[in-house]
Amino acid sequence: xxxxxxxxxxxxxQEDPEETTEQVWERLYTERGQRWSGRPNxxxxxxxxxxxxxxxxxxxxxxxxxxxxxxxxxWAVTAVDVSPTALGRLTAQAESAGVADRxxxxxxxxxxxFPDVPDGGWHLVSAQFFQSTLALPRTAILRRAAAAVAxxxxxxxxxxxxxxxxxxHHDVVFPTVEETLAELALPSDAWSPVRVERSTRESEGPDxxxxxxxxxxxxxxxx
Ligand SMILES: C[S@@+](CC[C@H](N)C(=O)[O-])C[C@H]1O[C@@H](n2cnc3c(N)ncnc32)[C@H](O)[C@@H]1O
Numbered sequence: 001x002x003x004x005x006x007x008x009x010x011x012x013x014q015e016d017p018e019e020t021t022e023q024v025w026e027r028l029y030t031e032r033g034q035r036w037s038g039r040p041n042x043x044x045x046x047x048x049x050x051x052x053x054x055x056x057x058x059x060x061x062x063x064x065x066x067x068x069x070x071x072x073x074x075w076a077v078t079a080v081d082v083s084p085t086a087l088g089r090l091t092a093q094a095e096s097a098g099v100a101d102r103x104x105x106x107x108x109x110x111x112x113x114f115p116d117v118p119d120g121g122w123h124l125v126s127a128q129f130f131q132s133t134l135a136l137p138r139t140a141i142l143r144r145a146a147a148a149v150a151x152x153x154x155x156x157x158x159x160x161x162x163x164x165x166x167x168x169h170h171d172v173v174f175p176t177v178e179e180t181l182a183e184l185a186l187p188s189d190a191w192s193p194v195r196v197e198r199s200t201r202e203s204e205g206p207d208x209x210x211x212x213x214x215x216x217x218x219x220x221x222x223x
Contacts, residue, residue, distance in 0.1 A: 124153060193221075
C-alpha cells in the first residue's frame with residue numbers, strides 16, 4: 001500500500017481536543033510498525049517519471065516511498081512531514097537504498113511552518129494524499145508550495161476522489177479535482193494543465209485483495 005491506500009484514510013482523529021497534529025500522526029505511525037508499503041504512489045510514477053530530475057519537494061511525505069523513488073531517479077528531495085517516526089522510517093529506507101545523501105528530511109507542521117525555498121524554487125512539488133480530518137490549512141499550504149515551483153516545474157496534487165473501499169470514512173465528501181483547482185485560484189496564464197482528472201486504479205487492499213481506488217489527479221506545469 002502507498003499512503004493513499006490505507007484503511008485509515010487521513011490519520012485518524014483526535015482522542016482529546018488538546019492533542020496536536022503531531023501527536024495524532026505519531027500515534028498513527030507508532031501504533032504499529034511500517035504503515036505503508038514503501039512503494040511510490042502510482043500517479044507520481046506516471047507523471048513525474050516523464051520529467052527530468054531536479055529539485056523536488058514532497059509535502060506530507062510519510063514513510064518516504066515517494067521521496068526514495070525520486071532520489072533513486074536523481075532528484076534532490078526535500079521531504080517534509082509532521083511525524084518524526086515517519087521521517088525516521090524514511091531515513092532508514094533512504095539509507096538502505098543508498099540515497100540518504102539526496103534527501104533532506106524536515107520535521108515541521110506545515111500549518112505553521114514551511115521549508116526554506118531553494119534559489120530558483122523546486123522543479124517538482126508533490127502532495128500525495130495530503131488530506132486530513134484534522135484542522136489543516138491545506139489550500140494555503142498548497143498555494144505557498146505552488147509559489148515555490150520553478151518556471152517549467154510541476155505541481156502535482158493527488159487526492160482521494162472517494163474513500164478507499166476498506167476505509168472508515170465513507171461519510172466524507174471529497175472535493176472534485178475541479179474544486180481543488182478552483183480553491184487554489186492559480187493564475188491560468190501562469191500554469192499549463194498536464195493532467196487534471198478523476199482516475200481509477202486497482203491496488204492491493206489491507207488484506208491483500210484487489211480493490212479499486214479513485215484518485216483526483218491535478219498536475220500543472222508552471223509556464
Ligand atoms: C495519508 S499520509 C500520506 C503519506 C504519503 N504522502 C504517501 O502517500 O504515502 C499524510 C501525511 O501527511 C502528514 N501530515 C499531515 N498533516 C501534516 C501537517 N500539518 N504538516 C506536515 N505533515 C502533515 C502525515 O504525518 C502523513 O504522513
